Amino acid sequence: MQESESIYRFMNKETDIFENVPIMNILKKKFPAYVDQAVDAQRTGRKFAREVIAPRALETDRRCSEDPSYVDLEFYHKAMEAQIPTSIFPKKMGGLGWSTLAFGLWGEEAIAADIGLAALVTFNLFAFIGACVEFRPNVVLHIVKLIVEEERKGNPFFFGWSITEPSGGTDQEHPVAMAASRPSIEAKKVKDGYLLNGTKCFCTNGDLARLICVNAPVDRRRPLETQATFLVSTDTPGFAATRLEVKCGQKASHTAEINFTDVFVPEENLWAPPGEGLRHAQEILSATRGAVALIGLGLTRGVVERTVEYASQKKVRGHRLIDEGWVHYALAGLMTDILPLRTAIMNFLVAIDFMHVVRMLNNPITDIALKISPAKLINSDLVEQLSGLGPVASVVKSIKNKVVSAETVDNFLRHGSAVKPAASDLAMRAVSVCADIVGLEGLTRKHGIEKIFRDAKVTQIYEGPNQLHRLDVFEREVGYDYRRAV
Template identity: 30%
Template sequence: MYFKRDYGLTEEQKDLQAMVHEFAEKEIKPRAAEWDVNGSFSDDVLEMAKEMGLHLMAVPEKFGGMGLDKVTECILREEIGWADAGFSVTLGGFALGFLPVMLAGTDQQIAKFADVITAGGAAAFALTEAQGGSDAANTKTTAKKVGNTYVLNGSKAFISNGDIADVYTVFAMTDKSKGVKGISAFMVDRNTPGFSIGTHENKMGIRSSHTCSLYFDEMAIPEENLIGKEGEGFKIAMNTLNRTRVSGASGCVGIMQRAVEEAVAYSKEREVFGKPICKHQGIAFMLADMEIKTQAARQMVRYAARTFDADIIDPMVGSCSKTFVSDNAVQVCLDAIQVLGGYGYSREYPVEKLLRDAKSYQITEGTNQIQRVTISGNMLK
């Protein structure tokens, strides 16, 4: 049995880690291959996760969540990502949708949003548009003030939890002339007239996570659904993502850990030239490099999480960890496939899925190229 070296945890963190790992191993891992083929997850497993509070890890206790510190949240997100990264993304989407309201909403908005998700409803964060991607200033969705309402028109693309959410945080242009300073944030109820949901994207990886387009056609929402002030939407979105990138990266560390374990296990069983392939230095050194990258990635995530827990929100730290982890996760998974050879390229073994899942982390929550813009910009101030 491969032993994961994860030292320095408190007794409470160890207990939570063990509990979530057991859940992931028994309930998520055996279903992950089927979910990958079907492009969905099992509702009963999501309900189990909700009963454990895993959809509200980052939500404060006063709002009905677990109220975990960022380090502990990352420890648990890693365990879920180890079993299935798509399911980790699904659970993370609840807090991602709620966080903008927690950061900038009124007490009434926070209570309204919290009531939905603590009662079992799902949430989603709707920023990305098909033509915009990382270019938020190119947002085409508009919100026009009409009396005591805002009327939204436009669409969003690649929205996690898009077709399962009951409440959304949606970003739209209230003043195109101001660029990103003309973007505002809104709470949107799923049942609002004029709101519709597209089909689930047929993705390469994280396939159990529901990813959909959203459409707004003369959709009127009450003015009290405006989060913060007009023009603060981009700031709210960035403040949100600066807090969630490290959580997402922790799920990616789980992918790396799983790839290492699968490669080590196979290398001990597969024999060539009279001995297991792990006894050949070429393979042994590959395994060592995979472990080095995984341990380094875990420590980068934990460092970023500790800065967050110390109330230090440094975009550069989050960007560095997200970029390093996802880039190295892709390489670790490629190496795992190489260790398994032809079997690694087959769906009979899970490592090809791990690679497809890992690739998504180089794209979501700001591509790694955009992260390098952020990093270099901070370096060269």
């Protein structure tokens, strides 16, 4: 065999979802357009990752190391040209009409190439997810219009979700922990709105965002009973990004501490009223924890792909590193974990499309409305205003609450809490195993393996630490009630 023919690759086909995610063969028969779109998104993602992300990943990481405030806007504009930041919006509203599965498959490819740049694009989806959770139609329309219009002008539109407190992040995601917490931030009711005062930390896009979804109680002594959710415009007087974090990994994605000093939030920007804030946050988390699992999966794939390529070319004692049996077993152990985990995560994404809030955009009523209505009418101020009228908003929210019941949210939290730690722990184990295989030479910067080592650790922490997820699974699987135990 010629040397040029013996460079091995892992998951390097143009598309592979039919062979690696068996359920797709069944879905293809019943929902051919749905699966075809996903296949096309994966193909697009692999091309974009190969041609746009991979060539700039290490240089962007270097520049962010020297200057944490650096933003690779050239990359973001390339993503906007491909309509990636707005890809999940319906076509008539300026997007590509991608499903969660399609976006997830694109995202997996982007993450395997570089999570920092992938996060710069994908984490903006919190804007859409946060709006969809309450599903006030005028709010959803406003958010979509705002992002689409700005990006058509060539202006990146960044969004953030601020949940973590300086005194604890986990406390904000579980009722028992929240009840015992003492948050720094507080919202005071005033005429026509609220005043926010306090500090939030580790906010993705905190220094870049134009809008931030903020969780805050109206009485910090009773956070569980009074937690609310607000949409804050960052140009409001009193808002400030006070510190940009200097991070070990995922440097292209900014993380900041943000401060609120008498920041006024109008009544209409109250997304979840006092007492409903935890529910709102958990409904977002019920969808996004599976997305963080996708990050762990992409990082694992990325480090294994690089290690296979390196070992295929590295000569040791007269033969290639990849020809050694211990390397086979080490890599095979990771691959046997990647394949079933990938299937579980893809199943989660499919379930989001058919059982979670995304169903509100993919149901007979919405489909008919989008088909018969001209794009100009859908995106008009008149429709936005009419959709905000009490009777309309009430009916839509009632439908949404039936589509996404409390039981549905609880079930998605359970499954999301299972796949997220599984994927992020696998990513950490994979970078350790691969570091052992490639040794010091393979860990030099140019191979990208040490970068994934730095990128992976935080996936065990953000979106709730893995310890919390395990307790969530235990609680839901056996019916244990931590509130009664405490």
